Amino acid sequence: MVSVNEEMDKTPKNGEMKRDVLRKKEEASQMKIESQGTLLQIARDAIIYYLEDRIPSKLQGLDAELLQKLGAFVTLHKRGQLRGCVGQGEAL
Numbered sequence: 001m002v003s004v005n006e007e008m009d010k011t012p013k014n015g016e017m018k019r020d021v022l023r024k025k026e027e028a029s030q031m032k033i034e035s036q037g038t039l040l041q042i043a044r045d046a047i048i049y050y051l052e053d054r055i056p057s058k059l060q061g062l063d064a065e066l067l068q069k070l071g072a073f074v075t076l077h078k079r080g081q082l083r084g085c086v087g088q089g090e091a092l
Contacts, residue, residue: 035065043074 031039042059049056073087 032063032065035063038062038066039072 046056048054069091071087071089071091073085073089075085076083
């Protein structure tokens with residue numbers, strides 16, 4: 001029979017648990033380069049459609065990674081200067 005003290009010695013310490021949780025969150029937040037490029041193109045197209053008063057076509061054939069409900073943040077730069085930004089840290 002294992003004592004409570006022996007079992008507690010096997011569990012990760014608080015600091016180790018925090019590092020493990022942070023590492024897992026960081027890994028989960030990493031998006032494939034291809035998906036990042038796809039999102040960038042979608043954002044650019046959306047701006048062009050808006051400026052030209054056109055309705056964008058429906059998105060099809062997206063990678064499963066892009067179909068997850070996640071937060072997003074977009075920054076707009078012009079000639080190296082920040083022109084605007086908008087975003088949400090969590091999925092709506």
